[in-house]
Amino acid sequence: MSHAPAQPLRLSAHRPLTGRVTVPGDKSISHRALMLSALAVGESRVEGLLEGEDVLATAAAMRAMGATIARSEDGRWTIHGVGVGGLLQPQAALDMGNSGTSTRLLMGLVASHAVIATFTGDASLSKRPMGRVIEPLSKMGAAFTASPGAKNSQTLPLMVRGLVPAVPIEYRLPVASAQVKSAVLLAGLNTPGITRVIEPVPTRDHSERMLRGFGAELTVEEAGGERIISITGEAELKPQHIVVPGDPSSAGFPVVAALIVPGSDIVVENVGLNPTRAGLYQVLRAMGADITFEKERLVGGEPVADLRVKASTLSGIEPDPSVVPSMVDEFPILFVACALAQGRSVLRGLEELRVKESDRIAVMAEGLRAIGAAVEEVEDGLIIDGTGGERLAGGATVATHLDHRIAMSFAVASLACRAPVTVDDRAPIATSFPIFIPMMEGLGAEHSEGATA
Numbered sequence: 001m002s003h004a005p006a007q008p009l010r011l012s013a014h015r016p017l018t019g020r021v022t023v024p025g026d027k028s029i030s031h032r033a034l035m036l037s038a039l040a041v042g043e044s045r046v047e048g049l050l051e052g053e054d055v056l057a058t059a060a061a062m063r064a065m066g067a068t069i070a071r072s073e074d075g076r077w078t079i080h081g082v083g084v085g086g087l088l089q090p091q092a093a094l095d096m097g098n099s100g101t102s103t104r105l106l107m108g109l110v111a112s113h114a115v116i117a118t119f120t121g122d123a124s125l126s127k128r129p130m131g132r133v134i135e136p137l138s139k140m141g142a143a144f145t146a147s148p149g150a151k152n153s154q155t156l157p158l159m160v161r162g163l164v165p166a167v168p169i170e171y172r173l174p175v176a177s178a179q180v181k182s183a184v185l186l187a188g189l190n191t192p193g194i195t196r197v198i199e200p201v202p203t204r205d206h207s208e209r210m211l212r213g214f215g216a217e218l219t220v221e222e223a224g225g226e227r228i229i230s231i232t233g234e235a236e237l238k239p240q241h242i243v244v245p246g247d248p249s250s251a252g253f254p255v256v257a258a259l260i261v262p263g264s265d266i267v268v269e270n271v272g273l274n275p276t277r278a279g280l281y282q283v284l285r286a287m288g289a290d291i292t293f294e295k296e297r298l299v300g301g302e303p304v305a306d307l308r309v310k311a312s313t314l315s316g317i318e319p320d321p322s323v324v325p326s327m328v329d330e331f332p333i334l335f336v337a338c339a340l341a342q343g344r345s346v347l348r349g350l351e352e353l354r355v356k357e358s359d360r361i362a363v364m365a366e367g368l369r370a371i372g373a374a375v376e377e378v379e380d381g382l383i384i385d386g387t388g389g390e391r392l393a394g395g396a397t398v399a400t401h402l403d404h405r406i407a408m409s410f411a412v413a414s415l416a417c418r419a420p421v422t423v424d425d426r427a428p429i430a431t432s433f434p435i436f437i438p439m440m441e442g443l444g445a446e447h448s449e450g451a452t453a
């Protein structure tokens with residue numbers, strides 16, 4: 001991420017949103033496609049890769065550890081992998097930028113390779129908890145060292161020394177986290193024997209699907225509501241051709257925009273609807289959102305549809321906390337929908353939101369209040385009394401705290417405000433959705449850079 005002065009952003013809508021747009025590739029799948037391709041022997045090809053800063057950080061790290069990764073002019077990526085066990089010693093620190101997924105998954109890979117890697121990140125990532133991967137990966141034999149004099153030994157920068165051969169473990173996830181699950185499974189790839197993760201609450205299963213697709217021996221058993229995932233190392237991965245579906249988390253922004261701008265009627269094409277990711281659409285429909293799934297199909301082994309979305313009168317909701325893992329990144333934009341819905345929404349069980357790119361409970365509460373919404377912050381969520389479709393006052397400047405989803409959520413909220421909201425910095429949007437602003441303009445929103453900061 002650049003250290004240039006903050007670039008404010010204002011979006012407004014003077015007419016209904018209309019048209020068809022395609023969302024960029026799924027961030028979670030893009031990271032995994034690069035990592036597994038870099039560990040296969042031979043040439044893999046990836047189409048539809050998200051070319052956001054987070055994924056480019058993963059690409060740079062895999063190159064630094066020996067993979068050859070190239071992008072052709074038509075946007076296809078080609079990766080020559082080094083083989084499981086073949087990662088090379090990086091010559092410099094691995095800069096993970098803003099990306100928690102790159103950091104935690106790559107720590108898993110390094111943990112069982114003969115590699116010593118130092119991970120660094122931006123101010124947001126350097127505050128995020130790494131203890132959740134340090135704990136299982138240390139049990140597998142990896143050693144983690146903080147910088148001399150560091151106040152916290154569980155945040156970046158951290159040096160990781162892998163162990164070969166690593167020790168297989170059986171690990172029950174203490175938090176519902178696909179990143180922790182994936183870190184352990186990726187470490188298991190180069191660990192002799194069976195590494196097992198027990199998941200009390202299902203989280204996104206892209207790692208499991210893709211590891212199998214690359215030929216790893218991986219089984220998933222369901223017992224008493226838990227998922228037991230076992231991977232056999234030392235695996236040999238065969239190169240693949242991967243087509244990355246559109247990101248359902250990114251699609252949430254144009255979808256909610258169309259729901260809250262009166263008269264809108266749009267289609268968002270190519271949206272991945274893996275059941276472990278599609279909670280937002282379930283909840284919005286339960287609130288009364290007019291969303292139809294068109295042309296349902298499979299892309300790269302994942303269910304995908306085009307979403308037709310019409311402006312809707314929404315009702316407040318109290319989602320069951322069991323839906324949280326399938327929409328953990330979508331709460332900021334759901335809060336915006338709730339702020340404009342009829343009646344009260346009670347959104348609880350969201351403690352994980354406090355350790356995302358920002359404390360998304362506190363930051364959303366503060367911003368929503370600043371633009372005139374009625375919001376009460378509780379330890380594990382927000383209670384929001386919606387306007388019933390009346391526009392919010394807007395007018396305020398909101399702080400994004402290096403968090404792409406906060407920036408996009410308030411850019412969308414601005415479309416339903418009497419005076420536009422100034423998002424203090426649009427730069428973080430490039431981590432996951434580099435075409436967000438032109439896409440919103442394509443639907444009819446107007447964009448201005450706002451006052452200089």
Ligand code: S3P
Pocket residue numbers: 027028029101176177178179180182204328329352
């Ligand atoms: C991700 C898992 C989630 C999610 C993140 C991407 C992944 O994080 O918030 O944006 O690709 O595995 P947690 O595992 O911390 O819930």
